[in-house]
Amino acid sequence: MYRGAALGGMLARMRRKGGHSPGFYDAAAAALCSALAHAIASTSALPLLSSLAAAPVIAAGPPGTIDFDRDIRPILSDSCFACHGPDAGTRKARLRLDTREGLFGPTRDAADENRDPFFPSRVVAPGDVAMSELARRVMSEDEDERMPPAEWARQLTAEELAKLREWIDDGAPWSGHWAYEPVKPVAVPDARDGAACRNEIDRFVLTRLEREKDGPLGLSEEADRATLIRRLSLDLTGLPPSREEVAAFENDSTPDAYERAVDRLLASARFGEHFAGAWLDAARYADSNGFQIDPDRTAWPWRDWVIQAFNSNMPYDRFVFDQVAGDLVPGAGAAQILATAFNRNHPINGEGGRDVEESRIDYVHDRVDATSTAFLGITLSCAQCHDHKYDPFTQRDYYRFFAFFNSIDETGGGEQGDMPPLLDWKAADGRDLKVMVMRDRAEPRRTHMLLRGAWDQPGQEVVPGTPDAITPEAAAASDDASRGATAALSNRLALAAWLTSRDNPLTPRVAVNRLWQHLFGHGLVRTPDNFGVQGERPTHPELLDWLAGRFMESGWDVKALLKLIVSSATYRQTSVCSKDLLDRDPENRLLARSPRYRLAAGVLRDQALFASGLLVETLGGPPVKPYHPAGVWEDVSFGRIKYEPGKGHDLYRRSVYTFWRRTAAPVNLFDVPQRQKCSVRVIRTNTPLQSLVLLNDVTFAEASAALGQRAMHEGGTDDRTRLSWAIETVLSRRPTEHELDVLASRLGRLRDHYASHPGEARDAACAGDRPDPAPDRFTDIAAYAGVMSIILNLDETLTRE
């Protein structure tokens, strides 16, 4: 299929979809149509849709049989591709095993008249191990013949050899790498225990559990209502539920109570603040440029755009489209242009004496990396200097992708914080700001492959284009004969259309996976930044594809997808886990229980501020500087940049608004990526350093004191009632008698201690910048603060149960 036709089809579908930003896609389509009138005018969306409907329905493959993509390609990739894979530069013996043609093709000497006819003439002869050169070489007794060579690190195991043999015996069925195959309709399987299922998701998960080799497993029981409402609130808004919300949910026995809770949380403005966080990591958002000088920049209007996009439930395809090419849409509004700041979030090196062209090229490389990782989950950057070692991306693919970003109207030079092109942006408070955005030059730059990736070593010229291995049917038509035509639309508008095309196999899978990761701690693909051959396979491939299809059919409706997932019985399971289940599935890949994992550092901070009543909920605006240890910025900048903590409300805003210095990411937010480059992986470590933050950071000391004051003020009149109130406020559940005993005993001892240590009492009670309490209450507040610190550090408090 001609590439333009796919684009036209996609745009036609967008037009028809309705409900989403009317007019916008008409404008985008018009832009494309004018560039490609002959190609698009005759194309309708119908063939695409019908071909989708007519495509064979994939059934979940029967367990126990060899599946090429699942069982064989990983072996070849791990042990063979480095010399017989995509990289032409290191390919040995002109043999490649990463393509169908290479794997089933003739051996190098097949055409040689003098060759011994008893030796195989094909690399793999389906059904015939004896006549398969691959089998002969990997099984050879002769050290000189055997592959991989003896000195190669990745030797084949006996099990792997057996699999290879079985696969050839079975006729050597071949399939492409799953992630590059189109998203096809998937039949929802019938789980035996249908009653345990709430929606389709559960049928996929349960079917998988039921066919466990060591005996079928089932879903765990549903978590109790208190756990559910806390889980939902934390997952969807990043804040725990209020006491009133917990009580209302627990007392609501109507059948749709859960659904209404989900709807309420999805409609909250907190939702966007929470979901924006992960996207800021992916987009390497920061409030400064990085490198040695690290001047501040004004990027936060874009951050607010992201929050608003989530809150308004912007369809994901438009979310992608606008960030990649919003500026190129005819009649683009300021917000659409602002969206393109995504590709200006990269570090900027303003070092004097640096070649400005080298810097500019660096920024283009970074855009390739961020775009290919965040939207496509591929490691295209590996092909910057040479063909990819494992995935079917050539160095030429890389530079064709690079070309999309190579015509920005930028110089690469200068030391200022904000570098043109800039957008004039009026902030909510009326201030005029300038924000770095994308704008192409009138005359596109010519793009050359850069030999070994070196900026000053141009090689062959290339035109913009997308990797042939993705949506190959489109690529096939875009070869040299039609290149003249594609060149006309080879700008970011075309890239955005390709990324959001229904034919793109990666965009929906990657998006669904990231949203799943957000709710379950891990994606269905546990390498969210690598859907390639060396990445992990999905734990539930059919479910991933079903969700991806469903996501597109819904008009890329993010909130609908989240609602679907959190409504499943899979999501609603308890996280309590038997020892047997833990032994059988320590990493919870099968999802026979709800995951439990430590909340992100920013959520922990926000939660403490929320519970203590200190949180200031203002939506958006310039970044703020909460408490931060002295000297961190000074150390990295050799004293040049000083950290001045904010005053008043600035100390109590949600963590998403914390000023992000690129050379010194906020140290109170442990496990965050540094935002030097795109990052979509969740880092979740468990170190003593985290304990020190949560016990000793002023934020938490102050929150402990304020929470204690609240408990004394709102929690009743006697200690046990107040402690009970505090547990309920933080954990959304009632305490056990044991817990009350332990905490009440501690409270009494602390009260005695502080009564005899008035100086300590004053310090503990007056922690932070909030107004000091009355001196006659110091002892009590200090004692309560000591106990509240325990509650705020409970594993259960730190954990999404």
Added chain:
Amino acid sequence: MHLFGKRRGEFGVDGLGQCDFSRGEGESLAMTRRQFLGRSGAGIGSAALAMMLAGRSSAQPAVLSSGVNTIAPRAKRVIMLTQAGAPSQIDLFDHKPGLVPLRGQLIPDSVRMGQRVTTMTSGQAQKLLPSQFAFARHGQCGAWMSELVPHTAKIADEIAIVKTVFTEQINHAPAMTFFQTGHQIAGRPCLGAWTVYGLGTDNQDLPGFVVMVSKDVERTCDQPLYEHLWSAGFLPAEHQGVKLRAGRDPVLYLPNPPGVSREVRRGQLDDLGVLNAAHHDLTGDPEIAARIAQYELAFRMQVSVPDLVALQSEPDETFELYGQAARRPGSYGANCILARRLAERGVRFIQLYHVGWDQHRHLPEQLRIQCEHTDQASAALVLDLKRRGLLDETLVVWGGEFGRSPVGQGDIDSPDHGRDHHPRCFTMWMAGGGVKPGLSFGQTDEFGFNIAQDGVHIHDLHATILHLLGVDHQRLTFLSQGRRFRLTDVSGKVVRGLLA
């Protein structure tokens, strides 16, 4: 059987009777212990937690995972001096006078054998570039070293120089990841984590695996170092490296907030431990056990770390030995002194990273700077360990993730030339801990381009380090995702020729 040697969630009770619950500090750990043991019905989890809380006495022999204590250990601990970015072995250790007459000539294809170079040198002719630095023989062993490492030259008889280390990786991130974990894709446990997983640690007041990173003020290039390089991968999380910051506060948030005394904190942690243990019994999540251990370790670090980093207590003579630059916190020299102090305190695995060795350009100037900032302190560390009687039981390893090419990069007649990456052979040195001193191991060809004899793959290096620690690299395994993983994957052989 020991809890560290088992799968997550499978904490054993054996050995509990041997546990030493005594503590020098805190009011009520004994109470905690009673509470744990008193709740007998609560299962083995609590008992293991009590054990973790108490820490293992250093007097206890560590009987850990399989593969440990099957070999007589020669080293108790490891100090890795990781020179990130790839030092130019051809300018420091691998003396190739035969290159001098060939200067500027193209490297023969028969030598290059299709070796790729990386980012910057493809467009240019591959011209041989001998080192411009003067080499001489040093020590009784007569090891060749260049003028750039005069201090290392003085310890020539203490170290084994391995000239034939090789790797398959040619770019920094995958190569460093391979160097750390035996695999080029991030996610597996690193050598330090494997070591602490296998052997535990002798000091319960400091992390068993400590990481420090330094970089120079005058650096020209930074290869970023990612936290995953010292991660525990799929091993229990408490085995990951703990990084001491390179700033004025090695550990941020170390002091209690105002108004919270050590006594108050001890009480808080006692309750936290009790309540978390109850939650552990309820949920069955082994991560909670690790969290309790981390909170307790944090408490002990509040005393042990200030003591550790109090370099002002070092006599002037120390700074004469390591160099005056070591007075600057966060410098490589300061970190080397800290490494010695960590070794004295029984920390199992100490890893320093010094970034900035990636001399694609300006090599003559930048390599000299790089050596000036590291050479004296590296050598001083070996001497210091030796005079304190620690070198025999401490294995010191110096080296980067790969080496640099004998072919020049850029205009070799201009001072801004450099060298590209070279994975086929590069030099590391090792000292102490059962390594044969005064040894030059392995030979490269006359161009310094290929291995001529006795190649040492990174897997072999790992196997050898584990062997010296008394660990069989083929038997130190961990089951993850249905596969028994080990650091050396499916290969690696102990390099017998290096053993004393």
